[in-house]
Amino acid sequence: MANEATAPTLYTVAAPPHWHCGRTVTGVMQQYILALLPAAVMAFIYYGFPALRVIGLSCATAVAVEALCCKAMDRPSSVDDFHAVLTGLFLAFLLPAMAPWWLVVVGAAVSIVVGKMLFGGLGGNPLCAPLVGWAILSLSWKTQMDPGAMVLATNLVDPLTQLKYLGVAAANKLSLGDLFIGKQLGALGATQVLALLVGAGYLVSRGLLKLYIPLSFLAGVFLAGLVYYLMDGSVYPSPVFHLLTGSVVLGACFLATDPNSSPVNKAAMVGFGLTAGVMTVIIRVYGMYPDGVPFAILFANLFTPMFDLIRPKPFGAR
Amino acid sequence: MTKPSFTLLAGIGGPVQDGPEPEVVRVPLRGHSTKTIKKKAPVGPGTLVAEHPDPGVGDAHSPILGVVTDVTDTAVIITAGEAKPAKEGEPAPTADPVAPVAVASLGGDELRKALKALGVSTRPFTKAAVLVVNGLNPEPGTGIAEILLGDHQATVEKGLELVQKLVEPPTVLLAVPAGSSATLYGCTVKQVPATYPNSVNPLVVKALTGKETMDGVALVSVMELYAMGRVAETGLPLTEAVLTVGNAAYRVKVGTPIAAVLAQAGVAASPCDRVVVGGPMRGKAVASTDQGVSKDDYALTVVPEAAFPPVTDLPCINCGECVLVCPSRIMPGFVTRYVEFKMYDKAKEFHLESCMECGMCGYVCTARRPLLQYIRLGKKNLDLQASALTSCRLQGE
Incomplete structure (x- = not known):
């Protein structure tokens, strides 16, 4: 054949099916975050900047802790699949708007470490990760987790x-x-x-x-x-x-x-x-x-x- | 990226066109003997090039006039050209060397023998109470069954006559896509919703007989009927396949390089694309387009690299999409996780063997895991375990 003199064209060889619906883990997580945005906006309307503070801190901590966990576990970082952001967002949604900063940080870190990474990351968690963080917080710091006690100016x-x-x-x-x-x-x-x-x-x-x-x-x-x-x-x-x-x-x-x-x-x-x-x-x-x-x-x-x-x-x- | 359509009505117009005239053919061998013919032997169209040891599997024949340039484990390679006789005094093969065999007058074992010698496999056609003709296009985007039932009904019916002689079924059922008016002589027609995976054999049998078992059922596809019909019409060995490529169907000589067929159909394949023999859901991706077309191929599909997200080795996230689409009602996510960690017994417990390999689970997988690949790996390993057990038992006796 004519190709034999030159290098052969390389094609992808893979098992069927060769089509895919296009849904990916990253895509799904992004869509979920998008779907939670209206609630985040409403939280801002009712509680103002303290709510944004909790959301931002929770998401940032979750991402940072997951990155550190991946490093400690000597595996490629999985933060780019947005699941850590989503976990942080869910946890923030369960906290009072006036929650102290350390409560948010501890909750997000515990959600990621105990709720997810201890079991091998996304795909291994037997419990809903943000709820693990929430449960540990509400058993440990009952007052700080009580919206009635924390949010007074309302x-x-x-x-x-x-x-x-x-x-x-x-x-x-x-x-x-x-x-x-x-x-x-x-x-x-x-x-x-x-x-x-x-x-x-x-x-x-x-x-x-x-x-x-x-x-x-x-x-x-x-x-x-x-x-x-x-x-x-x-x-x-x-x-x-x-x-x-x-x-x-x-x-x-x-x-x-x-x-x-x-x-x-x-x-x-x-x-x-x-x-x-x-x-x-x-x-x-x-x-x-x-x-x-x-x-x-x-x-x-x-x-x-x-x-x-x-x-x-x-x-x-x- | 647009979501692919799963309709089995491809809307590809017939009739079947003639394929390219190849300069080199690679006649594929599937367990055929490589001793039948030697290098440099002259061959004509219809010359036997490889016998198959199984009496139920068809032999392989040369589709063209030429010279055998190589015999490998997987193919007999023939270069087209004037064929000189191997020895002085022997007649040289010509463009029309073999005598036609009138298969229509034969019956029983004679017919089986004749069909094998003509390159047709008769192994699936044992005596059965019901013969099911799968008249649906095998996969989305492959319109071959539609075209053969529409434009080549007479040939298909000739093939059906032969199969009926072998199976001797009291009832013959034909599955056609909903809305189709196709019929075949002597068949009870039943319409099946025209969406994949309804064209997969076990589901066709279920739709027609109401039973989830292949016991007492012989199954034949329209493509097989057409091939047998061609043999009955010409009396010559089977050396062609009908394929849908792009938006047309072609009658292609067996062994024609895939590249030549794609070129004639005007379908471009760039590096890193998938060149698939068969349809997008069950077809085989080939490494080289020099590979020859085989008798039972029904389509060539090119899937561009950028069309879909790449396969990953991410862990299963247990989203359950595969469970909801699985026509075998198993849990592909669980089964493949067990296979991934070599827990084959556990995979069996989750009914790995019920999988009909339609590929739907891999299509919907959020983590884009190669689910069907894992399932096949599991089946293969369970088979190996079972055969190792049998040989152990034999040694003990």
Whole structure:
């Protein structure tokens, strides 16, 4: 052939499929960060620059700590996949806007080190990484993690502490519409219900968020809330109140759906979402923490290996 | 980058055009004997160049007049040109040397023998209660089944007659894409949604028989029927393949270099692109475009390097996309992680063997892991383990 005199053309040889949908880890993380921006903007509107301070510090710490971890583990840096930024953003959303700087730094570092890198990085974490950081912070520094104690210069009230300490009558005074647009005191991003739903809707429209877990989570919260409400409406608030307060929406759409710590089969995802949703209400009713969402998700995360055992019969199996 | 379409209606117009006249052919060998013909032997079109030891696998023949320039383990290389007789006094091969065989009048084992000698594999066609004809284009972007059913129906029906003689099925079912009006004589036609992976054989059988098993089912593709139909029509050995390349279909001599076919079709392949024999989801990427086209190829596809993100060795992030698209209802993410860490028994526990290798999992993988490659590696290693076990048992007896 004519080519034999010259060097042969080199082609890429790889196993099929040769097409790809174009979705990459980096791309997905960037889209998630984009989807969280409306909530971040709302947090700025309600809390001002302190909120931005927490978000920035949390993201920066997460990235720096992950880079250091990669160095210590003698492996190529994985910070360019934006997962550290996303983890930092999620953690910031769970913190009060006035959280002291050291709390944010410790939380972000713990999220990355204990939540993710100890298990080998992205793909190995058995629990939702930012929730690990949140859990350690809220067990260690209860006061600093309490928005009611930290954010004083505000007219907003925390619906869940109202419910816990003043009873359902106080909670019922709050307008559900206000709660929906984020007019409630709480973690800086988690309470931006409308903005988070906008972000989640965007991800769903891009095919990056599957609705099995979010819907079953919300259904779990609603159904469990409804059961208590029907048992005694003078002690327990309406199920819609549960849906709109605390970090239910953030948890349902973003934290419970963390890919690594959630199951993958359809039935398993529904069971996982329902479990986390029901646990949320149970913790709110009986637990010592006003908002049960993070612990409920961590609880469901622990059962993910068991949920993964729920799987359909393979093709052709008898 | 635009998302590729998974429709199985390629919309490629027929009829099949004649392919290039190659100067050199590399007739591919797949376990054929390399002793059948020697270097420098003169050959004509239809001259036997490699026998296959299996009685169910077709022999290989020269598609052109020329001289054998080399015989390797994988190909017989023939250079076109005037063929001189090997010895004084022997007749030189001509452009039309072999006598046609009338296969249509044969039956049973005689037919099998005749077909093998004509280069047609009959191994899949054992007696079965149902014969399923897969009339769907095998993959997105490959329109060959559509063209053969539309423009070459008579030839395909001749092939079907031969297969029916071998399989003797009480019922013959034909799968066609939804909206197609194609039929074949004696077939019960059933429409199948025209999206990949519905053209994968087990799924076609499921759509037609309702059962998730190949037991009692013989399966044949329209491309195979067409090849057999050509043999029945001409009585000459099978030395051609029909391929879709770009926006047309070509009848290409077996062994024609891929480069020549691409050149005729006007499809350019730049360095680092993937030149794929077959379709984009299941085809084989080749290292060299000098490689010859084989009998059972149905398409050539060039996938530009920049079209899709590169394959990575990132860890699985457990996003579950592969599980949602898998037609075998297995968990490719789990299976491939087990294979990656050589836990083949665990992979088997997760039903590795149920995989029908459609490639959908690798297509959707967020981490762009080579999922199908891992699955094949796992299958291969499990086979090796099983055969090692069998030989151990034999030694113990």
